Amino acid sequence: MKIIVAESAGFCWGVRRAMEKTLELAEKEKSKSIHTLGPLIHNKQAVNFLSSRGVKEAQLSDNLQDGTVIIRAHGTTPEMLDDLKKRGITVLNATCPRVGKVQALIKGHLAKGYTIIIVGDIGHAEVKSLMGYAQGNAKLIQTSDQAETLPDFDKAIVVSQTTIDQKTFDDIANVLREKVKDLKVFCTICDSTSKRQDEAKKLASKVDCMIIVGGHHSANTTRLAEISRRFCENVYHIETEAELRNIDVHPFRTVGVSAGASTPNWIINSVVQALRFKDREKAFAFHVFGWMFYCGIFRSLAALFLCAGIQITFSLPQSWKFPLIAFLYLFSVTNLNGIVSGDTLLFSDPTRFHFVQSRRRNLSILSIFSIFALLLLGLTLSLFGLGLLLLAVILGLLYRIRVGIGGRPFRIFDIPGSKNLLHGLAWSIVIAAIPMLAHHIHSPVSLILGSGLVFLIVFSGTVLFDFKDYQGDRFAGKETLPILLGRHRAAQIVLWSMVAIALFLSGLAFTSGRIEQAIVLTVTSIYSLLVFIHYSSKGTIPSDGQFEIVVDGIALAPLFVSLVLLIFTKTP
Numbered sequence: 064m065k066i067i068v069a070e071s072a073g074f075c076w077g078v079r080r081a082m083e084k085t086l087e088l089a090e091k092e093k094s095k096s097i098h099t100l101g102p103l104i105h106n107k108q109a110v111n112f113l114s115s116r117g118v119k120e121a122q123l124s125d126n127l128q129d130g131t132v133i134i135r136a137h138g139t140t141p142e143m144l145d146d147l148k149k150r151g152i153t154v155l156n157a158t159c160p161r162v163g164k165v166q167a168l169i170k171g172h173l174a175k176g177y178t179i180i181i182v183g184d185i186g187h188a189e190v191k192s193l194m195g196y197a198q199g200n201a202k203l204i205q206t207s208d209q210a211e212t213l214p215d216f217d218k219a220i221v222v223s224q225t226t227i228d229q230k231t232f233d234d235i236a237n238v239l240r241e242k243v244k245d246l247k248v249f250c251t252i253c254d255s256t257s258k259r260q261d262e263a264k265k266l267a268s269k270v271d272c273m274i275i276v277g278g279h280h281s282a283n284t285t286r287l288a289e290i291s292r293r294f295c296e297n298v299y300h301i302e303t304e305a306e307l308r309n310i311d312v313h314p315f316r317t318v319g320v321s322a323g324a325s326t327p328n329w330i331i332n333s334v335v336q337a338l339r340f341k342d343r344e345k346a347f348a349f350h351v352f353g354w355m356f357y358c359g360i361f362r363s364l365a366a367l368f369l370c371a372g373i374q375i376t377f378s379l380p381q382s383w384k385f386p387l388i389a390f391l392y393l394f395s396v397t398n399l400n401g402i403v404s405g406d407t408l409l410f411s412d413p414t415r416f417h418f419v420q421s422r423r424r425n426l427s428i429l430s431i432f433s434i435f436a437l438l439l440l441g442l443t444l445s446l447f448g449l450g451l452l453l454l455a456v457i458l459g460l461l462y463r464i465r466v467g468i469g470g471r472p473f474r475i476f477d478i479p480g481s482k483n484l485l486h487g488l489a490w491s492i493v494i495a496a497i498p499m500l501a502h503h504i505h506s507p508v509s510l511i512l513g514s515g516l517v518f519l520i521v522f523s524g525t526v527l528f529d530f531k532d533y534q535g536d537r538f539a540g541k542e543t544l545p546i547l548l549g550r551h552r553a554a555q556i557v558l559w560s561m562v563a564i565a566l567f568l569s570g571l572a573f574t575s576g577r578i579e580q581a582i583v584l585t586v587t588s589i590y591s592l593l594v595f596i597h598y599s600s601k602g603t604i605p606s607d608g609q610f611e612i613v614v615d616g617i618a619l620a621p622l623f624v625s626l627v628l629l630i631f632t633k634t635p
């Protein structure tokens with residue numbers, strides 16, 4: 064079974080903006096009363112999650128008297144805004160600017176004496192807000208038949224709810240052109256909606272089955288399902304992966320997945336994962352994939368090969384011990400972190416969360432066994448080497464532990480960017496510093512080059528994973544660099560830091576006459592930079608294994624380049 068996920072599936076720009084504003088506020092004002100006016104988005108799971116973060120849902124009729132009220136992306140009426148301000152309530156207006164534009168159009172034309180015609184769903188929150196700006200004088204219609212029944216006006220404007228179907232709006236506008244002398248047509252359907260609907264049409268016409276994910280009360284998700292039904296016989300509108308249990312997808316060779324503007328990524332990912340599990344033909348392949356990518360085997364192998372690459376690049380005697388230490392270290396640290404990460408992993412990578420949690424016992428045994436094997440190998444090192452290894456274990460694992468400082472709980476993990484720096488440092492110690500020192504390489508230049516190369520690869524890779532997990536981390540309240548600095552600024556800062564480190568390392572290698580090491584460093588740096596630019600510029604990064612292969616695969620570059628150099632320099 065082939066599963067195709069629509070690129071436009073998930074939060075639209077306006078919903079993401081409202082969600083981010085809300086999460087920022089919840090983080091900043093933990094002890095204050097925060098309410099959203101109605102559900103922030105039409106998604107039960109996201110609303111429940113917000114509630115667990117202290118953001119409660121209030122109704123228009125609730126007589127709130129203090130705290131902050133968040134206006135959702137659909138907007139509200141001007142009367143409600145005035146009323147809240149009069150009551151002394153702080154208002155955080157997260158109305159989507161595109162909805163704000165429709166409100167302004169209505170307000171401006173009402174003042175010029177135009178009749179306002181709105182094409183939209185009765186009772187929809189956005190329509191209620193638009194009606195408010197028309198001061199109750201708007202005509203609300205949904206079909207071209209209703210347009211026929213309207214009286215003839217001298218001058219009128221017609222606007223649309225931002226999420227309605229394009230064809231419905233065009234049909235209505237055509238009828239109105241015949242009836243109104245001075246008609247201004249403003250198609251205010253949001254391009255994010257039309258793009259999502261167009262993609263759903265195309266996808267539905269080429270697959271055997273369409274799964275539309277999103278709240279049953281979400282108008283835009285329901286519309287997406289309706290549109291898909293015009294092009295595909297088997298369309299299912301589900302809220303979560305639990306509803307997939309009642310659907311037999313086995314007869315279908317291709318399944319398309321799309322989702323409404325209010326569906327969080329973690330729910331879409333859970334559905335895709337459940338579909339993959341249901342796909343019996345590929346179940347074995349999926350389990351192999353899971354062990355490779357979700358249980359860190361691929362990453363541990365990358366560390367093993369990176370260590371082998373360092374041995375060749377720095378002309379160390381070839382030894383199995385240090386690559387094995389690198390493998391055991393990465394395997395145990397990755398899995399023990401995954402096992403204790405709880406909600407954080409659930410929101411950022413639900414597929415990995417479920418995979419790891421369902422194998423919790425076996426993974427714990429294997430990880431603890433790996434730690435013991437690691438420490439046994441550590442005993443064969445010098446006292447200093449063993450000390451470095453223990454430091455790396457602490458950096459990789461124990462930095463999640465909370466300690467009380469001045470009566471307040473603190474853990475290094477909560478310092479923004481600490482994860483990226485500490486992982487870079489820990490990998491550098493295990494993969495470069497320990498084998499080099501064990502082989503009596505004490506030259507500061509070699510140690511800087513070896514550790515710097517590993518740091519560069521790991522630092523850029525971990526930040527890219529933060530870009531991938533951006534939405535889930537936001538939900539989980541994690542402060543990663545992209546969340547703290549914004550995606551664009553974080554990408555710029557990390558990119559320029561990488562350029563600076565790469566120039567410094569390559570320059571140092573060339574000026575100290577280490578030409579082969581300089582070539583390895585330059586090629587690896589250019590490859591890391593290109594991968595970073597490619598993925599950091601993407602709005603969303605799919606969790607399909609390809610990303611993991613490319614990003615963790617950078618670790619193979621030094622080995623590959625060193626082997627090529629070895630072959631060419633040994634050729635007579």
Ligand code: SF4
Pocket residue numbers: 075076077078136137159160161162225226253254255256324
């Ligand atoms: S669908 Fe468009 S108008 Fe509506 S909230 Fe999203 S971005 Fe804004």
